Amino acid sequence: MTNPTGAWELPDELSMLRDTVRRFMRDVVTPLEDTLEHNATGPSSGQLHDLQRRAREIGLWALATPESFGGAGLSVLGQCVVAEEAAKCRMGAFFPALGAFGGNPPSVLFKGTPEQFERYGRPIVEGRAGRPFTAISEPSGGSDPARAIQCRATRHGDHYVISGTKLWTTHAGTAEWGILYARTGELGDRGAISCFVIDANGPGLTKRRIGVMSSYSLFELHFDGVEVPVENRIGDEGQGLRLATDYLVHSRIPYTAGPIGIAQMALDMTIEWCKTRETFGAPLAKRQGVQWMIADSAIELRAARLLMYQAAWNADLGKDVRTDASVCKLTGTETAFRIVDRCVQLFGALGMSQEMPLERWFRDLRVKRLGEGASEVMRTQIGQALLA
Ligand SMILES: Cc1cc2nc3c(=O)[nH]c(=O)nc-3n(C[C@H](O)[C@H](O)[C@H](O)COP(=O)(O)OP(=O)(O)OC[C@H]3O[C@@H](n4cnc5c(N)ncnc54)[C@H](O)[C@@H]3O)c2cc1C
Known part of the structure; x- marks a missing residue:
């Protein structure tokens, strides 16, 4: 396989995969989406189930799950290609994130025991369980979980007792269970956080929905003496953050692909608009100021996409991609937001209206600069790596 950052073309099998996703989005997702309200979080559970069945029939399933766990074992580069195409729709942030093409258990489960995977992971891979x-994250912060996590898991014989509060938890309204990171050691000690599978509806757990500037529903979770059996701990006691860090580093790369797909679609729409929209006797496309906005957007998008491909390529080679992933996530999400902002500007009031997807993309992309590591945290990581 040739390095795509040098050859400018994706390998044939990934081009074919991209075409499959493109057809699925055009023939299945777009017609459904046209029936939904602008601000709908996503399709209803019945519609999503049907979408997932159809995606599964053509092999768009469990793509990020290793073959040894029953998944497709797609490369990180392949995951980026799929996520970028899947984002090219009005619900662009929903599809790659929530996975209309589902089937991927949280990756920490790949590091758990075979029993844990069979009980919690396998039903997701086989399409029998949701996300x-x-x-x-907690009220005390999300960027620095080693210090911020105060939610405690205290061992009592064959179980732990969980007490504390989690914040901004996506999917907590629909999930049957979740992955929880809680403190089992001293405050401030990085090796003091452990990872658990917890029942989303058990006694002692209360939830409060919090509205945010995005198409997501987030929740505050309050744990008041929730009991979790010891066999639900993933990895050793104190190993939780290491498991989470591995997952977060790699997931930042395909996470970037959604914003890049959205920005591409916004730019394509804006180019067509500028050719026909006339002001002061000429189309916008004839104005040098507009041409430069389009040119800057295309250049920045091309660069961000190549940085993503490079990070994915290095991840697939098994290299340490902590810095690559930070560069990719920071550049991709900041670039996509800037481009969609320019597109809103060029569409005028129409760009801000809910008659168009730009307004929704703008809000969803704003979130991407915070989620999975804020831009400043990415910069800090890159700077520290260079100066070490
Ligand atoms: C839509 C959405 C979905 C989310 N889903 C989940 C979820 O499912 N589960 C979950 O656990 N969390 C989730 N989060 C929370 C998210 O992970 C946190 O918002 C993020 O980690 C930042 O944490 P914080 O908001 O507490 O900000 P803080 O950690 O308090 O940081 C505040 C700001 O300070 C700046 N900053 C931080 N550190 C530095 C530094 N070293 N140098 C300079 N500036 C710095 C950054 O701009 C940062 O945004 C979600 C958030 C959003 C918006």
Whole structure:
């Protein structure tokens, strides 16, 4: 396989996969989406189930899950290609994120025991269970979980007792279970956080929905003496953050592909608009100021996409991609937001209206600069790596 950042073309099998996703989005997702309200979080559970069945029939399933766990074992580069295409729709942030093409258990389960995988992971891979939540962030912060996590798991014989509060937990409204990171050691000690599978509806757990500037529903979770059996701990005691870090680093790369797909679609729409929209006696496309906005957007998008491909390529080679993933996530999400902002500007009031997807993309992309590591945290990581 040739390095796509050098050859400018994707390998044939990934081009074919991209075409499959493109057809699925055009023939299945777009017609459904046209029936939904602008601000609908996503399709209803019945519609989503039907979408997932159809995606599964053509092999768009469990793509990020290793073959040894029953998945497709798609490369990180392949995951980026799929996520980028899947984002090219009005619900662009929903599809790659929630996975209309589902079947991927939280990756920490690949590091658990075979029993844990059979009980919690296998039903997801086989399409019998929905998506769980992951609860790391707390009122005390999300960027620095080693210090911020105060939610405690205290061992009592064959079980732990969980007490504390988690914040901004996506999917907690629908999930049957979730992954929880809680403190089992001293405050401030990085090796003091452990990872658990917890029942989303058990006694002692209360949820409060929090509205945010995005198409997601987030929840506050309050744990008041929730009992979790010891066999639900993933990895050793104190190993939780290491498991989470491995997952977060790699997931930042395909996470970037959604924003890049959205920005591409916004730019394509804006180019067509500028050719026909006339002001002061000429189409916008004839104005140099507009041409430069389009040119800057295309250049920045091309660069961001190549940085993503490079990070994915290095991840697939098994290299340490902590810095690559930070560069990719920071550049991709910031670039996509800037481009959609320019597109809103060029569409005028129409760009801000809910008659068009730009307004929704703008809000959803704003979130991407915070989620999975804020831009400043990415910069800090890159700077520290360079200066070490
Ligand atoms: C839509 C959405 C979905 C989410 N889903 C989940 C979820 O499912 N599970 C979950 O656990 N969390 C989730 N989060 C929370 C998210 O992970 C946190 O918002 C993120 O980690 C930042 O944490 P914080 O908001 O507490 O900000 P803080 O950690 O308090 O940081 C505040 C800001 O300070 C800046 N900053 C931080 N550190 C530095 C530094 N070293 N140098 C300079 N500036 C810095 C950054 O701009 C940062 O955004 C979600 C958030 C959103 C918006």
